Amino acid sequence: MSDKKSLASTSAHEEEHDYASGLAVVAADAVTNPGMEPHRERMTDKSVKHEKTAARQVAAFFIASILGSIYSIYAYFAFPLTEELGTVRNNTLFLGLGITLGLLGIGIGAVHWAKTLMPDAEVSEARHQTRGTEEVRARAIEIIKLAENESGFTRRKLIRRSLYGALALFPLPAIFFFGDMNPNKDPQELLRHTLWKKGTRLTKDPNGLPIKATDVTIGSVFHVIPEGLTELHHGKLEEKAKAAVLLVRLDPADLKESAERKSWSYDGIVAYSKICTHVGCPVALYEQHTHHLLCPCHQSTFDVTDECKVVFGPASRPLPQLPITVDAEGYLVAQSDFTEPVGPSFWER
């Protein structure tokens, strides 16, 4: 309705000035003020009986709150925390229920009180003028000028300019502090290198025992950490997060290896980074029959037979392969570090 009205009122205007229709149509007052709704009496306004009921209800909520608060104190003693882990469950449950009742009772009671018993007639109050009077404005300008004059901010050039200098240099130390938060001089170095190097033995997570090639039977999965990781004193988790490897043995006939990677596996045993190339979750859900590795976070699926290429999901690169071989004693060792950075892609890879 209001749309039609605004069109009608502007059409005369358009003819007069020959405006293009449909652009910048300004309606004088598109929405008319509907005014205040008529006041409707509540049951509590009309009958004393209802009023008394409502008053009792409000009081009941407040009394419920009192009981709730007392109950929470009782629950604190009645459901104590003991050595048994399960006790925390009843303790938090009943303590929480008591406190909830204590708070909710006050809140619901107060709202119910306001809605049923306090006057509900609507009133409108006009907004104040926001602009100050000419007198007040003139006085404010006078004060600013006086302050400027007394401080001599404009007059005393040396003070003003040295203050500008001080303010400009004050954030500089922060740049050095933040610079120190970079754990490595070159962050790329950090992402490109892991604990693996030529001859590092593949060991079991978490005990760090070396793995013999003969231990890895077909269909086996070993969760592998590099030798020496368990002895690290600093940055153990950071190193583990980069170096974690999944070791799987397949029938060598199942493996589809490119010529340059033929020597990276040992008799069907392959080792791949466990860190997803999508956002870095541990990819460890290995299906023995399909030879698929599934990442639990976003369902990226990698084909272990085909150099861990992505067969499904949001990951964009295959999992990096760790070239392995066996040493003189028959233990599995790395031939080198990973040949590409592990984990999610970053700016310069």
Next chain:
Amino acid sequence: MAFIKRNANGSRRSPFAAVLVIAAGLALTGGGYAATTAAVASTQPVSAAASAAQTEEGRKLFLANCASCHGKAAEGSTVAPSLIGVGAASVDFQVGTGRMPGQSSGPQLEKKPVQFTEEQTAALAAYVASLAPGPATPTEAMVATNGDSTRGGELFRINCAMCHNAVGAGGALTQGKFAPALKGVTEKHIYEAMVTGPQNMPVFNDANLTPQDKKDIITYLKFVESNPSAGGYELANLGPVVEGLFTWIFILGFIIAITIWLGAKSN
């Protein structure tokens, strides 16, 4: 505000508890005779070396129930793998949990009512074990739950939790396959699953997880099963999906209801 009160043991008392107690009592007294006679019949020690008669009995059962898919000499076919060398542990797991004999093809074979008696299962296991050496069924001491549950928990989180969930609630795999929940699975079957790697589960041989490691893992799983969750209701232990859904439907619903009540005029 409805919550279930728990008794001292933390278990729920169902209204059917009395009926169940009576039924259990009847089964105990009535079945007692049958059980004792059966126990007398099978008093010979369960040893790794099965008797020739048992193996022969197993061969007959195999030919009648398994050979149509697995082949007359357990050599396998296009629809079923060879069973030569899978060992008694594999047979005991597959037949003992009802997964075998398979009923229909699908993403994976699921647990169903067990089709054979314990003696028949043992006979089948003995026959398959006689074909070629393979993992044997664990002894009772190997699966006793007196290991180190803390150590077992760590091993479980490293080796198993990615598929089976941190407390063994199970989880989804690809294309309809799933890692089953481990609650209620017997200690022996958990052990056998680790040794043999049924279906898509990888194998965890004794070099990877030593018998002590396996025992600790079983101890951990049974500890989790017998202790109530400290954090309140588990909501199937499935993590953020279920918890999020609960929050969205119930908590948000409650907040919306309160908001509507706040804004509504009193009658």
